[in-house]
Amino acid sequence: MIISAMNLKGGVGKTTTAMALATAAEREGKSVEVYDCDPQSSASFWALLADQNNDSLPFSVTSANLATVRRAGIQYRRNPDKWIFIDCPPNGNIMDEAAEASDFVVIPTGPGAADVVKTIETARTLTKREVFYGVLLTQVAANTLSFAKAQSEIEDADLSYFDHQVRRREGLRNFFGNSFGDDLFGYEEIWDELKEILRNDEEIHYAG
Ligand SMILES: Nc1ncnc2c1ncn2[C@@H]1O[C@H](COP(=O)(O)OP(=O)(O)OP(=O)(O)O)[C@@H](O)[C@H]1O
Ligand SMILES: [Mg+2]
Structure with missing residues (x-):
């Protein structure tokens, strides 16, 4: 299965989402690999630093x-x-190529208005190309106006979205350059929800 983390906006949690979901999948015994398509090489540097910290990631990160x-x-x-x-x-073109190759695209987004605008643009592009996607709100502080506003804008735009969100957690920032500990900061639920979405999709035929 191919799952992309994608958004036309930078800094919304794409790399964190790809790494955390890869960890959740690996812990369930799946054969996992992360493809790093970003010239910033964040995922590859994450893996390199983890090696240097004697805390190697449990999956390989490949430049793609x-x-x-x-x-x-x-x-x-x-x-x-x-x-x-x-x-x-x-x-860049690699986004189109990844969209085409993917079974499903996760669109992580922060709750800020600038993030949501780009998220809607990303989702519309994927819809045009008939690519399945789900918007994932991350870096969310519960009971805030920005969260409520982001959620209603995503609903009003009629986008597909994950029922669960990922909270803003300071601890999550510290995992860059390390493998995750027991706590996946809510990405456990996102992984479960992702599998459920894939199972319910008749075209994808995921039976795991
Ligand atoms: N839920 C969260 N809580 C707190 N910090 C977070 C959370 N998710 C991501 N971050 C932090 O926000 C920053 C941006 O995250 P990340 O690198 O995953 O985004 P990105 O979309 O891949 O960015 P880029 O467009 O630069 O590739 C990082 O410092 C990351 O540690
Ligand atoms: Mg990134």
């Missing part, structure tokens, strides 16, 4: 390009034996 992403799509799309999480940059 247009051709490797297309190849992965041919090999692993709709294939439940291998889970590839693609960490996308917020722009």
Whole structure:
């Protein structure tokens, strides 16, 4: 299966989401790989630092390009034996290629108005291309006006979204350069919800 973390906006939690979901999948015994498509190489640096900290990640992070992403799509799309999480940059042709290759796209977004505007644009682009996606609100502080506003804008725009959100957690920032501990900061629920979405989708035929 191929899951991309994608948003035309930077700094919304794409890399964190790809790494946390990859960890959740690996802990369940799946064969997992992260593809780093971002020239900033955040996911690759995360893995490199973890090696240097003697805390190596439990999956490999591979630098990927247009051709490797297309190849992965041919090999692993709709294939439940291998889970590839693609960490996308917020722009460029590679986003289109990743969208095309993916079974599902997670669109992480912060609750800020600038994030939501770009999230709606990203979702509309994916809808046009008939790619399944779900918007995932992250860095959320419960009971705040920005959260309530973001949620209603996402609903009003008729976007697909995850029922669960990821809270803003200072501890999550410290995992850059380390593997996750027992606590996946709410990404456990997101992983469960993602599998449920894939199971309920008749076109995807995920039976795991
Ligand atoms: N739920 C959260 N709570 C607190 N901090 C978070 C949370 N999610 C992500 N962050 C932090 O926010 C910053 C941006 O996250 P991340 O790098 O995952 O975003 P990105 O969309 O991949 O950014 P870029 O567009 O630069 O690739 C990082 O410092 C990360 O540690
Ligand atoms: Mg990133």
